[in-house]
Amino acid sequence: MGLFNRRNNESATATAVATATLDPQLAALSGDYTIDPAHSSIGFTVRHAMVTNVRGSFGSHQGTLSLDGSDPSRSSAVIDVDIASIDTGIADRDGHLRSGDFFDAENFPTMSFRSTGAEQLDGDRYRITGDLTIKDVTRPLSIDLEFQGSATDVYGNERVGFEGSTEILRSDWGLTWNAALEAGGVMVSDKVRLTFDISAIKSAPQAA
Template sequence: MGLFNRKTDIADTTTAVATVDPALAALTGEYTIDPAHSSIGFTVRHAMVTNVRGSFGRHEGTLRLDGTDPSRSSASIDVDIASVDTGIADRDGHLRSADFFDAENFPKMTFRSTGAEQLGGDRYRITGDLTIKDVTRPLAIDLEFQGAATDVYGNERVGFEGGAEILRSDWGLTWNAALEAGGVMVSDKVRLAFDISAIKAAVPAA
């Protein structure tokens, strides 16, 4: 069952009345992304023959979910560029340098959603603006709702998993090196991966 699915009852031969599943409607609210149980990663082709994977260890964000109307849901994420980690210190230092992210002058990568839609079942697409360095361009992220649960500490959690593909050159990340046999050291295409666990904010007492 999708996060925003609706049940339809036929009132008569000409009129359909939509009713909202109470369990799904109950998920409506503000959520804080839990960085300890979430990951924002990337994969890029290296030397035309293999993949290099990395992630950003420090990030924060919020989700606003509407269990009755997915188009009213939204997301905001801030990523600390200096936290990039590919498992190789020298490579991570190069990524932080002015050749790539220029973390000293542009310490944050941000995403601000502008729209959301249900694609069917548990699949959703959220669109928004991704800013890297001083460039802001649109990005669409396809996500799958992984479910909701209450953890052992009483936190109400939701989970989403998904990804997107970008051309890093669209954000001014153009550094490269030509290979002797042809091709380049680093592919332009980058695959982004998101695995998000978010905790629902407590509702203030009336």
């Protein structure tokens, strides 16, 4: 009888702890959101000529978030990026990146991410997993994100913010163009760091 009671107490304690870890603010944020491209950025950093980093971004992108603050594992994300909007600050380089040597934007105009799972790591840190498609290659990808907070803007929009990053090997998606350097090494690193700074607006509930 004592063991039974002890197990009941342990179960009750575990339930209380789990409930206590739920952030009431996050629970209240549950709902569908549209990514605001005017206040979001999707960028990348790649090593160039073995000595410096080149940074760029995609100026045109769209996507949605479905957040479940009470159970983050039920959250999801969809993001589509317009490859032609790539911008590194150098027109000739941007044109090369759009060409068949790299993204082949004419035949594959969109890079997409579709989430397949999500989890809370600790505190405000989360990990979202899914499928990243570049050109005609789809491979799994995990992105670590940090919740940046929520606010109601001057227009009455309810906003949430997330910031995160991940690293990929571009060759895994068939982006293999390179050039050898005389002193050794290559012109463009295989490793690319992707960065995400997302502001999303909560959708109005649909009428019953």
